[in-house]
Amino acid sequence: MTFFDEQVAARYDEACGELNEPAVLEPTVACLADLAGSGRALEFAIGTGRVALPLAAAGVDVHGLEISQPMVDQLRTKPGGDHIPVTIGDMATTRVEGEFALVYLVYNTIENLLTQEEQVRCFQNAAAHLTPDGCFLIEVAVPNLRRLPPGETHVPFDLSPDHLGIDEFDVVNQRLVSHHYWVGAGEARAFHSEHRYAWPAEYDLMARLAGMELAARWSDWHRDPFTAESGSHISVWRPSG
């Protein structure tokens, strides 16, 4: 299942806004390049190459796995986009040829797998791609449930003049739908993305099921410590000895 169709793909980079800024991408690339070392990197859900392109420009041999052809079509239109090998497939199941020093999955995309079973298989698939000293990295939000009052199901996360963002929680099933509404320039658009959220400890168990153990957990790409107030985490697992 993918909701990243042609229309969404065409607007994806614009919608990413500040995530395309050097202030975000430079530390992201520096961290990923450091973890890849002289080895190859594989981005699960490479999308339009927001991260993969600058990482490749930094000298890393980057490959991609992506379920949406329209997202890859956007990647191909960009400078350097033709040089990144991309396999079309599902990050929970599809095997890309070869081994990688780094497999990474950023921007909350583990949550696009909507069951625990699929997320576990994604960790197992990542582990199957790693060199013995390689690592799997994810960047994902900490569930925002401290902002959900008892009895409520909706939490606004952006109320700006041209964009409304509201998360609708299903706490029994650890699911949420992010509702986005854009207004302006004579048009209104909506986009609804489904997620399965999990706490860091559950990801650690998924890693353990996949034969990996936690090597690092940071609150951001500058490797600041993960704390009780961190809104997201960057976690790195390595194959268990």
Ligand SMILES: C[S@@+](CC[C@H](N)C(=O)[O-])C[C@H]1O[C@@H](n2cnc3c(N)ncnc32)[C@H](O)[C@@H]1O
């Ligand atoms: C939020 S975008 C992230 C794209 C890119 N990694 C970035 O950081 O800009 C999520 C991407 O995940 C892809 N995706 C969703 N489910 C997938 C799956 N099961 N296997 C591979 N890609 C998937 C979508 O098609 C989309 O390109």
